[in-house]
Amino acid sequence: MSTLLSHRYRRGEIHEFQASGAEFMYLVTAGAIFALDDATRHVLDLLGDGDMAHDDLVTALIGTGHSAVDAEGLVRELRIVRAIQSEQVIPAPGPTTPPADYPLQALVLNVTNQCNLACTYCYEFGADKIATPEGKPKYMTVETARASVDFLLASSGTREAVHITFFGGETLMNFKLLRDVVGYANEAAGAQGRRMTYSLTTNATLLTDEIIDFLSDNAVGVTVSMDGPAELQDKRRVYKSGKGSYAIIEPRLRALIARHRTRAVTARVTLTNGVTDVMRIYRHLKDDLGFHEVGFAPVTSSGEELEYSLDGDAMTGVLADFNALADEWLEYALRGQMHGFTNVSETISELISGTNKSHPCGAGLGLLGVSPSGDLSPCHRFTDADTHTLGHIDTGLDQVKREAFLDKGHVAAKYECQSCWARPLCAGGCHHEAFVRYGDTGHANLHYCDWIRQWTDRCLQIYGTLSEHNPEFLERFAARKGLS
Amino acid sequence: MKHLKPINSKARKISADMAAIEQASLGEASSEEDVMALQQAPRPHVPMGCTLSFSPGWEVDATGGTAGLCQPVERDIYDCYVTCFWPVQVPDHVNYSPDWASNCAAATKDWRNLDLVFP
Numbered sequence: 033m034s035t036l037l038s039h040r041y042r043r044g045e046i047h048e049f050q051a052s053g054a055e056f057m058y059l060v061t062a063g064a065i066f067a068l069d070d071a072t073r074h075v076l077d078l079l080g081d082g083d084m085a086h087d088d089l090v091t092a093l094i095g096t097g098h099s100a101v102d103a104e105g106l107v108r109e110l111r112i113v114r115a116i117q118s119e120q121v122i123p124a125p126g127p128t129t130p131p132a133d134y135p136l137q138a139l140v141l142n143v144t145n146q147c148n149l150a151c152t153y154c155y156e157f158g159a160d161k162i163a164t165p166e167g168k169p170k171y172m173t174v175e176t177a178r179a180s181v182d183f184l185l186a187s188s189g190t191r192e193a194v195h196i197t198f199f200g201g202e203t204l205m206n207f208k209l210l211r212d213v214v215g216y217a218n219e220a221a222g223a224q225g226r227r228m229t230y231s232l233t234t235n236a237t238l239l240t241d242e243i244i245d246f247l248s249d250n251a252v253g254v255t256v257s258m259d260g261p262a263e264l265q266d267k268r269r270v271y272k273s274g275k276g277s278y279a280i281i282e283p284r285l286r287a288l289i290a291r292h293r294t295r296a297v298t299a300r301v302t303l304t305n306g307v308t309d310v311m312r313i314y315r316h317l318k319d320d321l322g323f324h325e326v327g328f329a330p331v332t333s334s335g336e337e338l339e340y341s342l343d344g345d346a347m348t349g350v351l352a353d354f355n356a357l358a359d360e361w362l363e364y365a366l367r368g369q370m371h372g373f374t375n376v377s378e379t380i381s382e383l384i385s386g387t388n389k390s391h392p393c394g395a396g397l398g399l400l401g402v403s404p405s406g407d408l409s410p411c412h413r414f415t416d417a418d419t420h421t422l423g424h425i426d427t428g429l430d431q432v433k434r435e436a437f438l439d440k441g442h443v444a445a446k447y448e449c450q451s452c453w454a455r456p457l458c459a460g461g462c463h464h465e466a467f468v469r470y471g472d473t474g475h476a477n478l479h480y481c482d483w484i485r486q487w488t489d490r491c492l493q494i495y496g497t498l499s500e501h502n503p504e505f506l507e508r509f510a511a512r513k514g515l516s
Numbered sequence: 517m518k519h520l521k522p523i524n525s526k527a528r529k530i531s532a533d534m535a536a537i538e539q540a541s542l543g544e545a546s547s548e549e550d551v552m553a554l555q556q557a558p559r560p561h562v563p564m565g566c567t568l569s570f571s572p573g574w575e576v577d578a579t580g581g582t583a584g585l586c587q588p589v590e591r592d593i594y595d596c597y598v599t600c601f602w603p604v605q606v607p608d609h610v611n612y613s614p615d616w617a618s619n620c621a622a623a624t625k626d627w628r629n630l631d632l633v634f635p
Binding site: 056059063064065066067068069071072086098104105106108109110111112113115118134357383384386388479495496503515 | 517518519520521522523524525526527529530534537577618619620622628629
């Protein structure tokens with residue numbers, strides 16, 4: 033006697049969205065985006081929030097004009113991509129854990145933990161700092177920096193190009209070292225037939241024409257940490273005396289943007305209490321100063337009522353401004369022009385590829401931080417924090433600690449993320465932010481879940497609109513970002 | 517794919533994979549890596565021991581087809597583990613692998629979707 037299985041279907045893990053009157057779905061188990069036709073729409077409507085037996089579903093489809101073969105084919109197609117699933121679910125495989133010998137792609141060299149500014153919200157020195165720099169070197173030595181270059185080349189497998197980011201403290205307080213490292217690394221990489229690329233983050237106070245020319249000549253990508261026009265910048269980005277930094281950096285920024293011709297110059301804005309006028313900040317940085325790209329992020333905080341923390345209302349206002357800038361981004365894109373709002377550009381890049389992250393970022397994976405003393409950490413935000421050391425540049429990566437960090441940070445280990453459709457891009461959010469907020473790098477950043485979902489949905493709509501009206505732009509954008 | 521239009525790289529990859537499955541199910545498989553039914557062209561595919569024998573290709577009529585059989589052979593996939601009369605190595609669907617065949621609603625078409633199960 034033989035028994036045939038009879039399947040009941042329900043919706044798979046999908047996030048539906050509309051754009052320009054067309055319908056789309058984001059397939060959560062893969063990060064794939066599909067445009068839907070009417071027949072698919074019909075199946076999803078038939079299933080609603082419930083389930084339906086295979087035969088009933090097919091019969092219903094035949095009732096609306098499909099042939100039996102078409103109806104079976106449609107159900108099969110949707111089942112195989114997991115847009116619908118049977119009650120006997122084989123859970124879709126989560127994002128695979130990268131192999132233990134995952135080759136490094138980038139190092140963040142913390143060339144000094146000293147800074148000439150004393151920004152009141154700084155995670156290295158502020159109320160929520162986790163760094164323990166006491167008794168450790170304040171400046172990285174040439175030996176440590178060169179050993180880091182050797183370590184990067186030795187640990188990066190067969191990658192043709194690897195990357196060094198210079199970070200601080202204030203990076204340019206150790207420019208001498210930076211210049212030496214670039215020379216050394218170019219030679220070391222060149223000897224192996226490989227390439228080294230560079231970027232740095234700076235507060236711009238110490239930029240000189242000589243430094244700018246060096247950065248341009250060596251194609252060092254520059255990100256400037258700044259918060260906007262004078263009164264916003266000077267609220268918290270201050271010298272130890274309390275004096276604001278805007279007047280010092282403005283002429284230096286104009287020189288940087290005018291003279292640095294080889295790489296985009298980016299501004300990175302930290303949003304804090306009272307510094308939330310995203311639109312005004314963007315206009316100033318993009319239009320008045322001429323930055324190529326401007327990105328925004330809310331300040332990291334433990335959630336305590338700190339002077340600089342953002343509350344829920346402020347975040348709502350920020351999202352409204354983000355949406356207005358997103359509209360503008362789309363208008364530009366529909367005309368075939370690039371817009372400088374990084375927060376959209378970054379998400380669109382990830383949507384083009386269909387990123388499905390096992391971890392929120394490359395920290396501890398393809399990227400490591402190196403402290404001035406040579407301690408390795410998951411990223412620059414954990415520099416000098418004894419609790420998060422992952423080895424030392426002289427003794428190498430501590431694989432046991434690294435694995436523990438990565439196991440914790442894997443999206444599959446975050447319970448709350450399992451029911452969230454935005455997890456392919458978010459994967460629980462920043463490890464450092466989670467540690468500051470919840471005391472655990474593996475905790476999902478629950479305080480911004482709604483925010484992330486709204487933002488991802490907005491970017492999906494932009495993506496959908498472009499795929500309908502200007503797909504060539506997406507292709508060009510992908511080529512420009514090196515995604516194709 | 518007829519109904520879903522892929523609009524990002526990941527979706528295009530899924531679409532290409534599905535096209536390959538479709539093509540293979542039409543008997544035009546060219547990949548040596550692919551799973552082969554015994555009667556699938558180019559013939560013959562000789563089974564090397566019983567663990568490699570796979571009933572839907574094994575049970576054929578005198579002409580090498582399935583039309584002359586008294587029952588559709590594909591049902592044997594389920595007979596192997598639902599009613600247990602066919603002594604072929606299939607996953608333990610009672611204890612460990614209840615979902616083994618859940619992506620294989622229509623065995624004639626979907627047998628390639630049967631999961632591998634590692635005890």
